[in-house]
Amino acid sequence: MTYDLKGRSALITGANQGFGLAVARAYVRAGANVMLCARNAAKLEKAREEVAGLARSGQVVEAHPADVSLPAEADTLVRRTLERFPRLHALVNNAGIYGPKGLIEDVDWKEWTRAVEINVLGSVYMARAVIPHFKQHRYGKIVQLSGGGATNPLPRISAYAASKAAIVRFAETLAEEVRDLGIDVNAIAPGALNTAMLAEVLAAGPEKVGREFYDRALRQQADGGAPVEKGAALAVFLASAESDGITGKLISAVWDPWEDLPARREELRTSDIYTLRRIVPKDRGKTWGDRT
Numbered sequence: 001m002t003y004d005l006k007g008r009s010a011l012i013t014g015a016n017q018g019f020g021l022a023v024a025r026a027y028v029r030a031g032a033n034v035m036l037c038a039r040n041a042a043k044l045e046k047a048r049e050e051v052a053g054l055a056r057s058g059q060v061v062e063a064h065p066a067d068v069s070l071p072a073e074a075d076t077l078v079r080r081t082l083e084r085f086p087r088l089h090a091l092v093n094n095a096g097i098y099g100p101k102g103l104i105e106d107v108d109w110k111e112w113t114r115a116v117e118i119n120v121l122g123s124v125y126m127a128r129a130v131i132p133h134f135k136q137h138r139y140g141k142i143v144q145l146s147g148g149g150a151t152n153p154l155p156r157i158s159a160y161a162a163s164k165a166a167i168v169r170f171a172e173t174l175a176e177e178v179r180d181l182g183i184d185v186n187a188i189a190p191g192a193l194n195t196a197m198l199a200e201v202l203a204a205g206p207e208k209v210g211r212e213f214y215d216r217a218l219r220q221q222a223d224g225g226a227p228v229e230k231g232a233a234l235a236v237f238l239a240s241a242e243s244d245g246i247t248g249k250l251i252s253a254v255w256d257p258w259e260d261l262p263a264r265r266e267e268l269r270t271s272d273i274y275t276l277r278r279i280v281p282k283d284r285g286k287t288w289g290d291r292t
Contacts, residue, residue, distance in 0.1 A: 009090075014095030023231075028059060127185075
């Protein structure tokens with residue numbers, strides 16, 4: 001299915017490469033105006049030129065370099081975006097890094113906290129900066145990048161795992177704060193992508209990331225990984241009118257039937273499907289664990 005973003009404007013962080021760039025391409029192809037953001041200004045400009053080449057007459061593709069882990073730069077980015085697009089419809093929080101790899105007692109602590117600053121605080125700062133605008137218009141979409149780090153332990157990549165779980169719970173919490181204001185907040189897991197982050201894992205080697213994770217990365221590289229277009233299509237859906245009212249969820253691009261979710265809107269609203277929750281014994285068919 002294709003979803004129409006014509007007349008909508010979106011701000012995409014981490015958009016100079018990998019998944020963020022794929023989302024930017026998909027948004028422009030769907031008709032959106034976009035503001036691209038990343039820290040590396042030179043790579044960002046190359047990305048802007050590429051994405052602008054996909055735009056049709058009347059579409060606008062802009063770029064502004066910023067470090068979203070710094071509140072002042074996040075605020076400036078949003079202000080510049082609203083100067084260019086008086087109406088902003090969607091924020092895609094894609095900026096993120098793996099951080100250090102290795103045992104928790106061995107990794108560089110500054111690198112560990114830096115990963116949390118970018119992955120968690122960067123997303124929170126950006127959401128905090130756009131929410132007043134979304135509230136003013138009683139409409140908005142926040143698409144948060146998550147992934148396997150949120151739903152499974154990742155030994156030796158603890159900063160990434162902890163930060164991705166944290167940002168999913170933040171997205172769930174923010175979704176409840178703005179549920180009645182026409183603002184939808186969702187996290188997406190795009191699947192195991194063959195991007196620069198995979199190359200980073202392979203370069204680190206099994207001694208840092210662990211033999212099991214390293215071997216899995218090798219298999220992913222050989223298999224080609226998940227299609228980046230699938231995750232980008234989910235990001236388009238979550239920025240479109242078709243997803244209105246679907247909020248507070250962590251959705252897998254690869255495994256979940258997200259194209260059918262509009263028909264399940266009410267079921268999703270009243271359930272904890274696609275959320276992070278504690279598993280108790282009875283969830284696994286056990287008869288123990290309840291206080292009597």
